[in-house]
Amino acid sequence: MTPTSDGSPDLTNLEGLGDFDIRWGWNTGRLDPGTTTVLRVKNEARSMPWVLPPMLAATQQVVLVDNASTDATADAAREVAARHGAQDRLTIVGYPFQVSRCGPEHLATPERSVHSLAYYYNWAFSQVRTAYSLKWDGDMVLTAEGVAVLDSLGWQVQSTEAIIAIPRHPLFVADDRVAYLDLGWRNMEFYGYPMNAAHTFVKAFEWEMRVMRDDDRIIRAPEGLAVELKYLDADEISHWTSPDAFATSPRTGRKRREWEVFSALKEGRENELERVVRIESPDGMHVIDHVTRRWLPGADRPLVKADIPRGRRPLGAAQHVLGPNS
Amino acid sequence: MLSGALQQLGLHVPAPEVPPDDSNPKGFAESQWVVDFHDELLRRTAVHVSDARPQAWFETAKISLKERPRIRLHSWLERQFGEADELLIKDPRLAWFMSMWRAAAIQSAAEPAFVTMLRPPAEVVRSKERHYAGRLGNAGRATAWLNMMLHTERATRGSERVFLRYHDLLDDWTSAIYQLGDAFGLQGVLNADIPDISRVHDFIDPSLHRSGGSWDDLDVPTGVRELAEETWQQLNKLVDDRGGATDATDALDELRTAYITLYADAEAIARSSIMAERLNQTLRADRAIATAAPDAPVQALVPTAAEAVTAQPPAARTQAHRRRPAASPADRLAGLIPHGLRAAVPSGIRRRLRALLDRRPRKR
Numbered sequence: 001m002t003p004t005s006d007g008s009p010d011l012t013n014l015e016g017l018g019d020f021d022i023r024w025g026w027n028t029g030r031l032d033p034g035t036t037t038v039l040r041v042k043n044e045a046r047s048m049p050w051v052l053p054p055m056l057a058a059t060q061q062v063v064l065v066d067n068a069s070t071d072a073t074a075d076a077a078r079e080v081a082a083r084h085g086a087q088d089r090l091t092i093v094g095y096p097f098q099v100s101r102c103g104p105e106h107l108a109t110p111e112r113s114v115h116s117l118a119y120y121y122n123w124a125f126s127q128v129r130t131a132y133s134l135k136w137d138g139d140m141v142l143t144a145e146g147v148a149v150l151d152s153l154g155w156q157v158q159s160t161e162a163i164i165a166i167p168r169h170p171l172f173v174a175d176d177r178v179a180y181l182d183l184g185w186r187n188m189e190f191y192g193y194p195m196n197a198a199h200t201f202v203k204a205f206e207w208e209m210r211v212m213r214d215d216d217r218i219i220r221a222p223e224g225l226a227v228e229l230k231y232l233d234a235d236e237i238s239h240w241t242s243p244d245a246f247a248t249s250p251r252t253g254r255k256r257r258e259w260e261v262f263s264a265l266k267e268g269r270e271n272e273l274e275r276v277v278r279i280e281s282p283d284g285m286h287v288i289d290h291v292t293r294r295w296l297p298g299a300d301r302p303l304v305k306a307d308i309p310r311g312r313r314p315l316g317a318a319q320h321v322l323g324p325n326s
Numbered sequence: 327m328l329s330g331a332l333q334q335l336g337l338h339v340p341a342p343e344v345p346p347d348d349s350n351p352k353g354f355a356e357s358q359w360v361v362d363f364h365d366e367l368l369r370r371t372a373v374h375v376s377d378a379r380p381q382a383w384f385e386t387a388k389i390s391l392k393e394r395p396r397i398r399l400h401s402w403l404e405r406q407f408g409e410a411d412e413l414l415i416k417d418p419r420l421a422w423f424m425s426m427w428r429a430a431a432i433q434s435a436a437e438p439a440f441v442t443m444l445r446p447p448a449e450v451v452r453s454k455e456r457h458y459a460g461r462l463g464n465a466g467r468a469t470a471w472l473n474m475m476l477h478t479e480r481a482t483r484g485s486e487r488v489f490l491r492y493h494d495l496l497d498d499w500t501s502a503i504y505q506l507g508d509a510f511g512l513q514g515v516l517n518a519d520i521p522d523i524s525r526v527h528d529f530i531d532p533s534l535h536r537s538g539g540s541w542d543d544l545d546v547p548t549g550v551r552e553l554a555e556e557t558w559q560q561l562n563k564l565v566d567d568r569g570g571a572t573d574a575t576d577a578l579d580e581l582r583t584a585y586i587t588l589y590a591d592a593e594a595i596a597r598s599s600i601m602a603e604r605l606n607q608t609l610r611a612d613r614a615i616a617t618a619a620p621d622a623p624v625q626a627l628v629p630t631a632a633e634a635v636t637a638q639p640p641a642a643r644t645q646a647h648r649r650r651p652a653a654s655p656a657d658r659l660a661g662l663i664p665h666g667l668r669a670a671v672p673s674g675i676r677r678r679l680r681a682l683l684d685r686r687p688r689k690r
Contacts, residue, residue: 155383
């Protein structure tokens with residue numbers, strides 16, 4: 001992509017919606033030092049009290065892209081930021097289009113459509129005005145240790161162009177006091193990227209992906225810094241076309257694992273699960289706070305142990321997945 | 327000096343300590359394990375304690391995120407908390423691994439608090455010039471100070487922190503250390519009794535260590551001096567505001583960016599010098615091999631690349647290159663790595679790597 005000096009957009013959409021053309025920050029002025037978290041959310045109001053504060057602590061700016069939520073996610077985010085005195089570091093923008101779900105629906109959607117995951121992500125990241133950006137999900141919670149690590153990385157990568165990979169662990173929340181942490185699957189994904197034309201989003205098979213170069217330097221964070229919330233009382237696969245859609249390729253192994261653990265917990269078969277830890281919080285403390293502030297920082301390392309023999313997969317298998325997010 | 331004084335007031339320095347020597351007969355108040363740990367990690371990342379490269383922070387960040395060193399540090403810290411509730415950790419190398427220490431403290435449910443001593447940059451450069459020989463030069467010493475101070479300041483944001491002027495400590499240590507103890511709630515300072523305070527008076531010698539803060543006669547480029555002076559002014563604001571002066575931290579962000587840009591420009595300009603130095607290193611290595619094995623049948627017949635270029639007529643040059651044996655994969659790789667870095671790898675490991683690289687594929 002080449003810089004434009006006449007103010008014309010860097011990327012237009014097939015629908016001809018000029019308000020949602022894309023103009024990259026690096027073409028419109030100097031990018032400030034620091035990192036912006038980009039949170040793309042749809043109906044994540046209940047998670048905002050846990051998701052947002054650590055990101056406000058670890059990065060300089062947060063851009064929350066609300067994709068037509070019906071549960072007042074944006075209001076919840078505003079309220080949380082105000083409680084932490086960080087209103088001026090939270091930007092909320094709306095993206096009103098129905099975005100294709102991962103899997104076959106995504107595959108059938110043209111990349112330059114406003115309904116495409118790739119276009120949606122590019123538009124979301126075009127809001128960033130700092131030198132680095134961090135892709136973050138509306139259900140991912142950084143631990144206390146994770147805040148320290150990401151805050152440090154924000155300046156440690158300033159003199160170089162590096163991609164930051166962070167492992168995350170699914171946390172299946174049963175209620176305010178009980179949750180199940182899946183330590184049976186090693187899941188490392190790329191979250192932090194320098195903001196430049198070499199690292200934009202393109203369409204891949206099941207979902208979008210952010211482009212990498214062969215000579216990109218990668219820095220990998222250790223385990224135990226982030227959890228991904230999965231509420232057992234919610235439909236956690238609604239962003240997929242169907243469960244069958246992620247039963248097809250090695251790239252979707254993580255989703256299969258999530259589905260299997262989720263189903264087993266919903267059906268009361270938790271004793272069938274290996275390396276899924278039941279955690280109960282002390283009186284007066286929510287289990288998500290307990291896991292992210294105390295349990296995980298204090299847990300013995302390494303968290304995800306060696307692979308289970310192949311014949312016993314997939315329920316207990318520890319796998320290493322390093323690839324695009326869904 | 328500060329850590330020694332705090333130790334006199336009862337703060338626990340994990341044992342064993344680095345033994346005193348002639349340069350510091352009163353002791354360093356540094357834990358040997360910490361120094362060795364940091365030394366090892368710096369060696370593994372090819373970063374030296376006075377590294378002026380902004381990118382060196384990325385290199386130490388990478389190793390700081392590896393599981394094994396994190397586990398080692400956390401285990402050691404846990405053992406030390408078995409000895410005392412408040413620990414005093416001092417090492418000039420610590421700044422390179424601050425993020426790992428912060429994480430280890432969180433894992434141990436401890437609250438890290440950081441003290442940064444401030445000393446005028448020109449004085450630091452003079453002091454290092456006097457005490458440490460080396461190839462860094464005064465421009466390198468000044469940029470090392472900038473790199474260290476700008477990034478240390480950034481690294482300690484968000485934690486409890488205090489900036490102390492070295493000269494304030496010399497002028498009136500009671501005021502400086504009481505403020506520090508008050509800020510961190512250090513019981514040893516707040517509850518110090520007469521013998522404790524007397525010991526610190528004996529320990530601190532206010533007549534020592536004044537080198538003068540003038541840049542006169544120091545061979546440091548103007549741009550570097552100006553950056554260092556501006557950084558010094560901004561850091562001083564943090565002394566009076568317990569590290570929280572927002573206008574100062576904003577200004578220091580700008581200065582850090584300016585330093586990174588300055589360094590990148592200098593590297594870009596100096597690229598020819600860097601290439602020449604690499605070629606010289608290869609040349610010296612070739613000569614060393616030739617000197618070490620004068621009877622080697624093939625090597626002895628072959629001029630080095632530089633000699634071939636300067637001393638041989640074109641036809642002979644071609645012949646010489648034909649007669650030179652093809653470099654092995656290990657030789658080719660070794661030629662790309664600076665000598666200093668190669669020398670840092672233990673010889674046993676170098677031999678094994680060479681053997682691996684030179685292993686020929688088996689015929690099928």
